[in-house]
Amino acid sequence: MATQPEVGVSDFVLLDNLTTDTFIENLHLRFQNNKIYTYIGEVLVSVNPYKNLDIYSMQHMAQYRGREMFEVTPHVYAVADACQRVLRQQGKDTCVLISGESGSGKTEASKFIMKYIAANTTQVHRDYIDRVKNVLIQSNSILETFGNAKTNRNGNSSRFGKYMDIHFDYKGDPVGGHISNYLLEKSRVVSLQPGERNFHAFYQLLSTNNATTKKFGLASSAVYKILGSERATAQDSKLFSVTNSAFDALSFLQSVVEDIWSIVAGVILLGELTFTETPDGQLSIGGPLTQCTNALGVSEQALRSSMAGRVLSAGGDLIFETNSFEQFCINYCNEKLQQLFIELVLKQEQEEYAREGIQWTPIKYFNNRVICELVDAPHQGLIAIMDEACLNPTKISDTQLLEAMDRRLNGHKHYTSRQLAPTDKKLKHGVDFRITHYAGENKDSLWQDLKRLLHSSDNRSLADMWPEGGTNIQKTSKRPPSAATLFRNSMAALVTGLQSKEPFYVRCVKPNPHQAPNTWDEQLVRHQVAYLGLVENVRVRRAGFASRQRYDRFLKRYKMLSQYTWPNFRGSNDKDAVMVLLRDLHVSDVQFGHTKLFIRSAKTLHGLEAARAELIPSIVILLQKLWRGTLARMRYKKMKAAVTIYNAWKRYRVRRYIAELQAELQRNRGVIRQWPPAPRRLPAPLLQAAYRRWRAYLTLKPIPRAQWPQLKMKICAASALRARRTHWGQDRQWIGDYLADSSYNSKAAAYQSQLASLQKSQQVGRALFSCRVHKFNRYNKLAERCLLITESAIFKLDANTFKPLKKPTAITEVGAIRIMSSDVQLVVISIPSAKNDLVVGLVAPNSNQTGGTADLVGELLGVLVNRFNMLTGQELSVEVESGATTRCILGGKTRALQLPAAPPSPAAAAAAPFTHAHNVITYHPASARA
Numbered sequence: 001m002a003t004q005p006e007v008g009v010s011d012f013v014l015l016d017n018l019t020t021d022t023f024i025e026n027l028h029l030r031f032q033n034n035k036i037y038t039y040i041g042e043v044l045v046s047v048n049p050y051k052n053l054d055i056y057s058m059q060h061m062a063q064y065r066g067r068e069m070f071e072v073t074p075h076v077y078a079v080a081d082a083c084q085r086v087l088r089q090q091g092k093d094t095c096v097l098i099s100g101e102s103g104s105g106k107t108e109a110s111k112f113i114m115k116y117i118a119a120n121t122t123q124v125h126r127d128y129i130d131r132v133k134n135v136l137i138q139s140n141s142i143l144e145t146f147g148n149a150k151t152n153r154n155g156n157s158s159r160f161g162k163y164m165d166i167h168f169d170y171k172g173d174p175v176g177g178h179i180s181n182y183l184l185e186k187s188r189v190v191s192l193q194p195g196e197r198n199f200h201a202f203y204q205l206l207s208t209n210n211a212t213t214k215k216f217g218l219a220s221s222a223v224y225k226i227l228g229s230e231r232a233t234a235q236d237s238k239l240f241s242v243t244n245s246a247f248d249a250l251s252f253l254q255s256v257v258e259d260i261w262s263i264v265a266g267v268i269l270l271g272e273l274t275f276t277e278t279p280d281g282q283l284s285i286g287g288p289l290t291q292c293t294n295a296l297g298v299s300e301q302a303l304r305s306s307m308a309g310r311v312l313s314a315g316g317d318l319i320f321e322t323n324s325f326e327q328f329c330i331n332y333c334n335e336k337l338q339q340l341f342i343e344l345v346l347k348q349e350q351e352e353y354a355r356e357g358i359q360w361t362p363i364k365y366f367n368n369r370v371i372c373e374l375v376d377a378p379h380q381g382l383i384a385i386m387d388e389a390c391l392n393p394t395k396i397s398d399t400q401l402l403e404a405m406d407r408r409l410n411g412h413k414h415y416t417s418r419q420l421a422p423t424d425k426k427l428k429h430g431v432d433f434r435i436t437h438y439a440g441e442n443k444d445s446l447w448q449d450l451k452r453l454l455h456s457s458d459n460r461s462l463a464d465m466w467p468e469g470g471t472n473i474q475k476t477s478k479r480p481p482s483a484a485t486l487f488r489n490s491m492a493a494l495v496t497g498l499q500s501k502e503p504f505y506v507r508c509v510k511p512n513p514h515q516a517p518n519t520w521d522e523q524l525v526r527h528q529v530a531y532l533g534l535v536e537n538v539r540v541r542r543a544g545f546a547s548r549q550r551y552d553r554f555l556k557r558y559k560m561l562s563q564y565t566w567p568n569f570r571g572s573n574d575k576d577a578v579m580v581l582l583r584d585l586h587v588s589d590v591q592f593g594h595t596k597l598f599i600r601s602a603k604t605l606h607g608l609e610a611a612r613a614e615l616i617p618s619i620v621i622l623l624q625k626l627w628r629g630t631l632a633r634m635r636y637k638k639m640k641a642a643v644t645i646y647n648a649w650k651r652y653r654v655r656r657y658i659a660e661l662q663a664e665l666q667r668n669r670g671v672i673r674q675w676p677p678a679p680r681r682l683p684a685p686l687l688q689a690a691y692r693r694w695r696a697y698l699t700l701k702p703i704p705r706a707q708w709p710q711l712k713m714k715i716c717a718a719s720a721l722r723a724r725r726t727h728w729g730q731d732r733q734w735i736g737d738y739l740a741d742s743s744y745n746s747k748a749a750a751y752q753s754q755l756a757s758l759q760k761s762q763q764v765g766r767a768l769f770s771c772r773v774h775k776f777n778r779y780n781k782l783a784e785r786c787l788l789i790t791e792s793a794i795f796k797l798d799a800n801t802f803k804p805l806k807k808p809t810a811i812t813e814v815g816a817i818r819i820m821s822s823d824v825q826l827v828v829i830s831i832p833s834a835k836n837d838l839v840v841g842l843v844a845p846n847s848n849q850t851g852g853t854a855d856l857v858g859e860l861l862g863v864l865v866n867r868f869n870m871l872t873g874q875e876l877s878v879e880v881e882s883g884a885t886t887r888c889i890l891g892g893k894t895r896a897l898q899l900p901a902a903p904p905s906p907a908a909a910a911a912a913p914f915t916h917a918h919n920v921i922t923y924h925p926a927s928a929r930a
C-alpha cells in the first residue's frame with residue numbers, strides 16, 4: 001500500500017516495493033492534492049493541472065533563489081535556478097530538456113523558466129538586460145502565432161520543435177539568445193483534422209479588417225478554405241495586437257512586419273486558387289490569382305510555371321495520409337531525447353561511481369536505442385528505406401514502399417505490419433506498419449523550382465527565406481534531401497549539442513485527453529509513465545544514491561551538526577571531517593568517494609536537513625551576537641583611541657600654554673601682566689585663581705600664619721575703603737573681640753560667660769568683633785552700649801551686664817556702612833528693613849604703639865565687609881564721607897549727622913559724644929589715631 005508522499009527530495013524514491021501501480025497511485029494522490037510537481041532524483045515531473053495553481057510572482061520566485069533543489073518545494077523555478085547556478089558557479093553550459101505529450105505542459109514549463117531567468121538578474125546594465133528579458137518573453141508570442149494551432153489534444157499546441165539557446169555573461173545575466181525550430185507541421189496549412197484549426201496567424205490576420213487585408217482584398221467576414229470549419233474569434237483579434245506589439249518590442253522593421261503579414265495573406269489566397277488542366281495540357285489557374293501574386297510578390301507567369309512544373313515532376317501519386325509524417329518525426333524526436341536522457345543519466349552516474357571509486361552494479365533498463373536505430377540507422381533504418389524509395393525514378397506506391405520495408409525489417413522486434421503479423425487486425429493489409437508505440441510514413445520535400453519562385457519574390461523577407469532558390473540552375477534537377485533526412489540530421493546536431501551541456505530534465509505528464517482539470521485518466525498516465533521511463537528512472541535512482549555532494553560543500557552545509565566539526569574541524573582534510581561528522585551523527589548509509597560523499601537514502605538527507613534547520617536560528621543568533629560584539633568592540637577601540645589622542649592633544653596644548661605663561665612670568669619677574677588667550681576648553685579662571693593663590697602665598701609667606709585671618713580683614717577693609725580714608729588702624733594688630741580683653745574691659749570674664757551662654761542659646765558662631773560704643777537712637781537719646789559682631793549677627797549689649805538688648809540684626813540685613821574720611825570713630829550701619837540705622841561712636845582702646853587711642857573703624861569695617869561677602873556673595877556698600885556731614889535714618893527719617901566745626905575738648909567729647917539740635921546730630925569725637 002502506498003503512503004502519501006511528502007514534498008521534498010526524490011519523493012518516490014522513499015516508497016518501498018515500488019511498482020508502476022504504486023508509482024501511479026502516488027502520482028494520482030499528489031494530483032488530487034493539487035501538487036503538480038515532484039522530483040524523481042533531480043528530474044522534475046510536472047502533471048498538467050489545467051487550472052491555475054502556479055503563482056507567478058517575484059516573491060514566489062525569490063523563494064527559489066540560490067536554494068538547493070531539495071530545500072524548497074518542487075517547482076520549475078528550482079530547476080531553472082539550479083541550472084543557472086551551475087552556469088554561474090561552475091561556468092558550465094547547461095540545458096533543460098522538457099519532454100512530454102502534446103498538451104502536457106512543455107511550453108508552459110519553458111515559459112516559467114524564461115520568466116525566472118528574466119527575473120533573476122543583477123542590477124548592473126539594467127537597460128540592456130531588461131531588453132534581453134523582454135525579447136526572451138515576447139518572442140514566445142510570435143512563435144506561438146506562427147507555430148501554434150488548436151489541435152484536438154491542445155488548444156494552443158506547438159506544431160514545431162523548439163530549441164532555445166540563451167547566452168549569459170560572466171555574472172549569469174542573459175545577454176542574448178537564439179531559437180532553432182524543428183519540423184514545423186507544414187501539412188497543417190493544407191489539411192486539417194476535424195475539430196482542429198490552422199495556425200493562429202491566419203485567424204489573427206482575418207480577425208479584423210486591417211491594412212493587409214484591405215491591400216490584398218481579404219475580408220474578415222469572408223470564408224476561406226484554409227480556415228477549415230473554424231472562424232476567427234475575438235480572442236484572435238486580441239492576440240493580433242499582442243503579436244504586433246511583440247514585433248515592435250523585438251525591433252522588427254515595419255517593412256518586415258508588413259512582409260510577414262503579406263506572406264500570410266498570400267498563403268490564404270493560395271488556398272483559394274483552383275487548378276485545372278486545359279485540353280492542350282496547360283495549367284489553368286482560377287480564383288484570386290492577381291491578389292495572390294501581389295501578396296507573394298511574384299509574377300503570375302512565374303507562379304504559373306512553377307506550379308505547372310511541380311505537377312510534372314512530382315513523380316509520385318499522393319500515396320500518404322496527411323499529418324502523419326510530422327507525428328512520426330515528433331515521435332522520433334521524443335525517442336531521441338529519451339535515449340539521450342537514459343544515456344546521460346546512466347553514463348554520468350556510472351562514470352562518477354568509477355571516478356569516485358564507489359561500488360556499483362549496473363542496473364537493467366530499457367534502452368530505446370534500438371527504436372532510434374530502427375528509424376535512423378544508415379542503409380537499414382526507415383528513413384534510409386524511404387529515401388531510397390523516393391529516389392526510385394519510377395513511380396512508387398504505398399504498397400511498394402511497404403513491401404520494401406517489410407523485406408528489410410522483417411524480424412525486427414519493434415517493427416511489424418499486417419503482412420508480417422497476419423493476426424494483427426488493427427493493421428490494414430498493404431497499408432499500415434507499426435513501430436512499437438508509434439507508426440508513421442514519410443514524404444516531404446520542397447522542390448527547387450518552388451524555392452526559386454519564392455526567392456524571386458519582391459517581398460524581401462520571403463526572398464531571404466529561400467537562399468537556396470538563388471543557386472545554380474544546374475542543381476535544380478538534383479532532388480533535395482527528404483524532410484526525414486533533414487530532420488534526422490538536425491536531431492543528430494541537437495543531440496551532439498545537448499551532450500556537451502549539463503542536463504536538467506522536466507518530464508510533463510498529461511492527466512487526461514480532454515484538457516480538463518481534476519480529471520485523471522489512468523490509462524493515459526500509465527502510457528506516459530511507461531514511455532517516459534519514469535519508473536525505471538526511479539529504480540536507477542533507488543539503486544544509486546539519493547544525493548552526492550563534494551566534501552567541502554557537504555561540510556560547509558552540515559558542519560554545525562557536530563561539536564567535532566563546528567566551528568572548525570581540527571584535522572587536515574574535508575573528507576576526514578565528513579567522516580567524523582557522520583560517525584558522530586551515527587549515519588551509516590553512505591559511501592565515501594574520492595572527492596564526494598554519496599548518500600544512499602533521501603531520508604538521511606531529510607534528517608540532516610531537518611537537524612540543520614533546527615540549529616540555524618541559534619547559529620544566526622550566535623553570529624549576530626558575535627558580529628554585534630565585534631562591531632561594539634571596534635567602535636569602543638576607536639572611541640578609546642580618539643579619547644587618547646584628544647587627551648594627548650589637550651595635554652600638549654595645556655603644556656604649551658603653561659610654557660607661554662612661564663615665559664611671561666620670567667619676563668615680568670614672577671607677575672603675569674597680560675594673560676595670553678587660553679586654548680578652548682582650558683579652565684582659564686581656575687589657572688588664574690591658582691596663579692592668584694600662588695601670588696598671595698608669596699605675599700603672605702613672610703607674615704606669620706597667625707596673622708593671616710587679621711590680614712584678610714585688613715585686605716577686605718582696604719579694598720572696601722579704596723584709599724578714601726587715611727587712618728583706619730592698618731598699622732596695628734587687630735584684636736577683634738575687645739570686650740574679652742581685660743585691659744580694655746574690666747568685666748571681661750562676665751562678658752565671656754555671657755557670650756558663651758549666648759552662643760549656646762542662639763548659635764551665633766564666634767565673636768568676631770566687640771567693643772564699647774556710644775549709641776544715638778531715634779528718640780535722640782544717647783546710651784552707652786556694647787557692640788558685638790558674631791559670624792552671623794550684630795548684637796547690642798547692655799554695657800554692664802552684656803545681655804543682648806532687643807533682637808540681633810542679621811549681617812545679611814545690613815544695607816550699607818557709612819563712615820567719615822577723617823579719623824573719627826563714627827559709624828552708621830544702615831539697616832533698611834528696620835528703618836533705624838545703627839548710629840554709634842566706637843570707644844577705642846588705648847593704642848600701645850602711639851600712646852593714643854586705636855582706630856576701630858577699619859577693623860569693624862573689615863569684619864562686616866568680609867562676613868557680608870561670605871554670607872551673601874556680594875560686596876557690602878561702604879560710603880566714606882569726605883566732608884564733615886553724612887546722614888542716617890532714624891525713626892524712618894533721614895537726619896543729618898555732622899562733625900563739629902572745631903574739635904571738642906576730650907572732656908566734652910567724653911561727656912556727650914552726640915548732641916542734637918534742629919534735627920541735626922553732631923558727633924563730638926575724641927581724636928583717635930592708630
Ligand SMILES: Nc1ncnc2c1ncn2[C@@H]1O[C@H](COP(=O)(O)OP(=O)(O)OP(=O)(O)O)[C@@H](O)[C@H]1O
Nearest residue numbers: 050051052102103104105106107108154156157158
Ligand atoms: N503549469 C500549468 N498550470 C496550469 N495550466 C497548465 C500548466 N501547464 C499547462 N497548462 C495548460 O495546458 C495547456 C497546454 O500546455 P502546453 O501548451 O504547454 O503543452 P505542450 O506540452 O507545450 O503541448 P504541445 O506539445 O502541443 O505544444 C496550456 O495551454 C494550459 O492551459
